[in-house]
Amino acid sequence: MTDDLSAALATPALQAELMATAHALADAARVATLRHFRTAGLAADTKRDDHFDPVTAADREAETAMREILARRRPEDGILGEEHGTQAGTSGLTWVLDPIDGTRAYISGCPSWGVLIGLDAGAGPVMGIVDQPWTGERFIGGFGAARLERGGAATPLAVRPCANLGSATLFTTFPEVGTPAERAGFEAVRDRVRLTRYGLDCYAYALVALGQVDLVIEAGLQAYDVQGPIAVIEAAGGIVTNWQGGPAHMGGRVLAAGDARVHAAALERLSRA
CATH class of the missing domain: 3.40.190.80 (D-Maltodextrin-Binding Protein; domain 2)
Structure with missing residues (x-):
């Protein structure tokens, strides 16, 4: 991360913009994934020949929807997505997208899958979201704060002590x-x-x-x-x-x-x- 980028990321205005963008991505992915979840006839292709590695229309549509938002709101940023590959950027920031993490669970109707969004500033993520559209839970972390949003309420996230x-x-x-x-x-x-x-x-x-x-x-x-x-x-x-x-x-x-x-x-x- 360059000094200029580090300084920019410390500003509340850019932090707010990036967080708002991340929420917009998660909102769009919710629509796309819920459209297909637990529906009859959802087809699953496999990405590999040696074992079943499923991908569905929901995976592809959700990532496409997120990329369209980034093209409008943050065209200077890079993108690394599971389904549609890498797109170079000029800002030093890269959005790291997994439209459905847990596609095996998704096609089985199990609500343990999620939408993953990370923002990499060159040495790892500075912000991220784990969103579970079916339960309505959104886990958010970055810029010194972590919270769970669900049903219009937000509660702080904190790990628990475990000595051994x-x-x-x-x-x-x-x-x-x-x-x-x-x-x-x-x-x-x-x-x-x-x-x-x-x-x-x-x-x-x-x-x-x-x-x-x-x-x-x-x-x-x-x-x-x-x-x-x-x-x-x-x-x-x-x-x-x-x-x-x-x-x-x-x-x-x-x-x-x-x-x-x-x-x-x-x-x-x-x-x-």
């Missing part, structure tokens, strides 16, 4: 985490925590920010899978790194925690993988 693995609740999307070595690392943590649950996609990260969950461990992620959640969790007081304790905003192996103490305990086990 024995007291922790752990989430991951798939029981078969990553490669065999990565799975062994995950299981080394799983075997020490109080409770492990599976399958919530991005919603698990939102629950860390909400103070309901202590750890999320995943592997094989992309930047658009994590930038929105990272911004929300960090603004709520949590920590997100890779399995070596470094930056996680480009994806790969991700460890999210509400408390630095349980993060350190999990990291010690994961770093051996």
Whole structure:
């Protein structure tokens, strides 16, 4: 991030503009995703030949709607989207979009999917949204504040204390985490925590920010899978790194925690993988 961009991002006017843009993106994606959710005959194509990696008209329409808003409101910014690729910008800011994180849940009618929006200033997200259109929950983090908006009410987000693995609740999307070595690392943590649950996609990260969950461990992620959640969790007081304790905003192996103490305990086990 350049000094000029850093100074600009510190101004309330630009922060308000960027936050308003993020909300407009999330609003547009809500319309597109809810139009198709739990409807009969929704087709799902697969992006890969070796396993089922679904994509639907809702994924594509939601990202298209968000890109159209950015073309009008922030044409100088870059875009990295899961469905429509990369578009270069000139401002130093890049919107990182996942129109439906959890398409497998989406096509199954399960409301654990979400719309992810991150704003990357060059070294990671400075703002992000995890939006769950069906439940009406919008988790927002950035510029020193984190909140949950639902039904016209806003409440602050804050992670909860968790001193050790024995007291922790752990989430991951798939029981078969990553490669065999990565799975062994995950299981080394799983075997020490109080409770492990599976399958919530991005919603698990939102629950860390909400103070309901202590750890999320995943592997094989992309930047658009994590930038929105990272911004929300960090603004709520949590920590997100890779399995070596470094930056996680480009994806790969991700460890999210509400408390630095349980993060350190999990990291010690994961770093051996």
